[in-house]
Each structure stands twice: as C-alpha cells, then as structure tokens.
Amino acid sequence: MNSFVVLGIIAIYFLVLVLIAHFTSKAADTQSFFNANKGNSWYLVAFGMIGTSLSGVTFISVPGQVGSLAFTYFQVVLGYIVGYAIIGTVLMPLYYRLNLVSIYGYLEQRFGFWSYKTGAAFFLVSRSIGSAARFFLVVGVLQLAVFNALGFPFWATAAIALLLIWVYTFKGGVKTIVYTDTLQTLFMLASVVISFYLIADDLNLGAIGLFEQVQSSDYSTVFNWDFNSKTYFWKQFLAGASIAVVMTGLDQDLMQKNLTCKNLKEAQKNMFWFTISLVIVNFLFLTLGAALYIYAQNKGITLPAKPDDLFPILALQYFSPIAGIVFILGIIAATYASTDSALTALTTSFCIDFLNINKYKEVEKEKIKTYTHLGITALMLVIVLVFKAFNNDALITTIFKIAGYTYGPLLGLYAFGMISKRKVLDKAVPFIALLSPLVSFVLATNSQAWFWGYQFGFELLLLNGMFTFVGLWLFSSKSISTPSDIEKSIS
Numbered sequence: 001m002n003s004f005v006v007l008g009i010i011a012i013y014f015l016v017l018v019l020i021a022h023f024t025s026k027a028a029d030t031q032s033f034f035n036a037n038k039g040n041s042w043y044l045v046a047f048g049m050i051g052t053s054l055s056g057v058t059f060i061s062v063p064g065q066v067g068s069l070a071f072t073y074f075q076v077v078l079g080y081i082v083g084y085a086i087i088g089t090v091l092m093p094l095y096y097r098l099n100l101v102s103i104y105g106y107l108e109q110r111f112g113f114w115s116y117k118t119g120a121a122f123f124l125v126s127r128s129i130g131s132a133a134r135f136f137l138v139v140g141v142l143q144l145a146v147f148n149a150l151g152f153p154f155w156a157t158a159a160i161a162l163l164l165i166w167v168y169t170f171k172g173g174v175k176t177i178v179y180t181d182t183l184q185t186l187f188m189l190a191s192v193v194i195s196f197y198l199i200a201d202d203l204n205l206g207a208i209g210l211f212e213q214v215q216s217s218d219y220s221t222v223f224n225w226d227f228n229s230k231t232y233f234w235k236q237f238l239a240g241a242s243i244a245v246v247m248t249g250l251d252q253d254l255m256q257k258n259l260t261c262k263n264l265k266e267a268q269k270n271m272f273w274f275t276i277s278l279v280i281v282n283f284l285f286l287t288l289g290a291a292l293y294i295y296a297q298n299k300g301i302t303l304p305a306k307p308d309d310l311f312p313i314l315a316l317q318y319f320s321p322i323a324g325i326v327f328i329l330g331i332i333a334a335t336y337a338s339t340d341s342a343l344t345a346l347t348t349s350f351c352i353d354f355l356n357i358n359k360y361k362e363v364e365k366e367k368i369k370t371y372t373h374l375g376i377t378a379l380m381l382v383i384v385l386v387f388k389a390f391n392n393d394a395l396i397t398t399i400f401k402i403a404g405y406t407y408g409p410l411l412g413l414y415a416f417g418m419i420s421k422r423k424v425l426d427k428a429v430p431f432i433a434l435l436s437p438l439v440s441f442v443l444a445t446n447s448q449a450w451f452w453g454y455q456f457g458f459e460l461l462l463l464n465g466m467f468t469f470v471g472l473w474l475f476s477s478k479s480i481s482t483p484s485d486i487e488k489s490i491s
Helices: 003-024 030-038 042-053 056-064 073-097 105-110 113-147 154-169 174-202 206-216 233-249 252-258 264-299 307-318 321-354 362-390 393-405 407-419 426-450 460-474 483-489
Strands: none
Touching: 003 113, 003 154, 003 174, 003 321, 030 174, 030 321, 030 362, 042 174, 042 252, 042 264, 042 321, 056 113, 056 264, 056 307, 056 321, 073 233, 073 252, 073 264, 073 407, 105 113, 105 407, 113 154, 113 252, 113 307, 113 321, 113 362, 113 407, 113 426, 154 174, 154 321, 154 362, 174 206, 174 252, 174 264, 174 321, 206 264, 233 252, 233 407, 233 460, 252 264, 252 321, 264 307, 307 321, 321 362, 393 426, 407 426, 407 460, 426 460
C-alpha cells in the first residue's frame, strides 16, 4: 500500500466525522453533551452502540483467537442475550425512573456518599486504563502499517489521533457521537464483509463456498463441555450474562447512549435490537477468523506467534491493496467508535459525579465541561505513552486484566442494592470494593495449584462481585427502618 494514499483516505474519513460534528452540535449545550437532551432515535442508538461495545482490539482479537479456541467465544455471546434482557427489564426502568445522567447517582440514593464516589471512581479508573490499552494496541498497528513510513513517531500518531477525537466531540458530546458511531459501525461491518468476500475471491471459492468450508472445519466448533477448561460452556455462558450486565448496564459509557432515547419504551426497543445485531456481528467476526486461518493454510503462510497479528499481517502484507485499505478503515472505525464514546463518558462522570457541575450556571458549566474533556483526553495520551514506555506485552495485558477486575465491585454493589433492603455502613464500602478484586486476582493467579488444575475464565467477574456482595452483607444492618430509606432502596 502507498502510505500517502492511505493517509489521504484517513484524512477524508476524519473530515466526514468533523462535518457530522459541525451539524449535530449546533445550539448544543452541556445537557446536549451529557444526554443529547433525550432526543435521539432508538434505531440510531442501537446501531451505533455496536461500534461502541466493540473496539479495535475486538476487531483483531476475536478473529485471531479462532485458531486456538474455535467458535467457543460464541458461548459468551449467547450469555449476552440474558444479560441484555436484565438490563432492559431491570436496570433501564430504574435509571429512567430516577432520571439519571450519571448512572452512579443510584449508589448515592441507595447507600450514601462514599458508595457513590467509589462506584464512579472504579468506572473512571477501569474505563481510562481499558480504553487507553485498547487504543494503544491499535495505534501500534496503524504506526507499523502507515505512519512509520511517513516518519511519524509513535507519540505524534497517538496525540494527533486523540486530538481529532477531541475536535469532533468537544462540543456535541454524546449528541454527536450517536451519529458518528453509526457511521463508524457501518464502516466496521463493511470492512468485515468485504474482507470475507475478498478472501473468498482470492481462493476461487465464492462467498458461499468459503462459508461452507468454515462450517465444515474444526474452527466452527462452538460448545465445550470440559468442566476444567476456561471455555467450558456454563462458565462462558454465565460470564457472558454478567459481562453484559456489568460492562454495559453498569458502565456509564454504554448506558449514556441508552439514556439519550426519548423515553423508556424507546430505550428498551433499542436494547432489544442491539442485542440481536450484536449476536450477528460477533458471529461475523468469528466466521472471518476461520476464513483467515483457511486462507493462510491454502497459501502456505506461516502463522504468526501472536494470534492478534494474524488479521493485520494478512491484510497488510498478503491481501490486495484494496483489502489493506478496507482493514485500516475498519480498525479505525472500531477503535474510534469506542474511544470517542469513552472520552465523553469519562468527562460526563467526572463532571457530574465529582465536580457537581449542575450547581453552576450554563456559562460556567460549558467551561468546566470543556476543560475536563480536554484533561481526560490528555490523561488518555499519558496512559498510552506509559504503555509505550514499558513496551511489555505481558505487563500491559496484566494491567488491562486488573482494570477489568474493577467491574466486579460494581456488580456486587448494584446486586446488593437491588436484591436486599439491608442498610450498609457507607464508609466501609471503599475498603470492601478494593479488597474484592485483590482477593479475586490472588485466586486467579493460583487457581491451578490450589484447585486441582481448575482455571478461572470470565466467571471470575461473578466471583469478584460475590465477594463484594458478601462484604456488604457483613457490614450492613438487618433492615431499613425509615420510609425515606425504603424509598431509596429502589427494590
């Protein structure tokens, strides 16, 4: 590929995003930034959320892992269906009834000040590190594919990329993102479908022929019934349900878009169609992964040591230039659809949960929001550059996993708040929330030695949440005594 051609295509891509931002952010205020004045259509939110829930890492990791795990990841996806049903029928009615902008406001009403700040802080830490890690990995791909040849240092590539996100989100916020993410989801899905078609054409099989090969291969194995395996069905399925609840229903990033719908009914309709769409999209990614491995086998291509490198290497070194450009656009779309949303959600949470922005006048609100958004963008860049300085895949993976553990306490907090009417000692909550992921990490690290070869997988999230739940129970009183407390329990 000619690097200047690819750079030109990327520039046009971002110009389109900026134009969308220009038209969608007219007359926007801070409420537009935070909840789009609750004026978004459910179908735009549903389609755009596909790109937000995935990322550039998903774009290359889900196809890559097919080589060793086949389609077993689809067991997790099936669990998503249950999780999203819980979100639509339990959490969404709660959020709309309380008229929340930041979903962590529920924790203050149910438990108190320290619980509220703990939940919001865990989100800020987890989403900052997680989004930066995803962004770092994809910027590395873009650096190798395009920007090294142009003489751009890594820090400049990362800084420019984040600055462009800031440019098209700083004014309209979530109001703009709903539209830009819709476009980026379209690019991402088009990239997957076109890549599959080009592989089929190169192998002279046709799309149907290649799909039949995928279906008849060992790669298409979905179910695993080995109890000790990380991919045992019930582990994956239950973990998928809990991941959906926690990383969508208890995550300000994803729920912020749901809360921009006009009313609860439209938000639930959005969640229903989003669920169906996401299941189909994940199946497409897995099918593409099998196609990539079949292509490599047919062409006698040596597989890379890291499965995540398979799609980038094939797209950039073996496929046609058109396929390479399609890959670049797809990975940018997937990455930016998740990163722009994360920056906006982090800004929203910090402004509302820690700066109490609603107590100020509109002019002051605008200044606070703008500076916070710029600060969050700068923080993201710093984290990315720290990852680059370490340049250690194992360390980065560990940090990324630790960030993931922070969702366990959120699961425990919300579960306890909605299932139990017990009153918790609010000041103990931060310590419980810190201890639970630490214990979970120790168990995961030593599980094979301590539990006869058992390996924790995604179900570790459930265990983490359970530790938090038990801790809250131990530091709670038997009942809520006052009418106001009962009302706050939202049981």
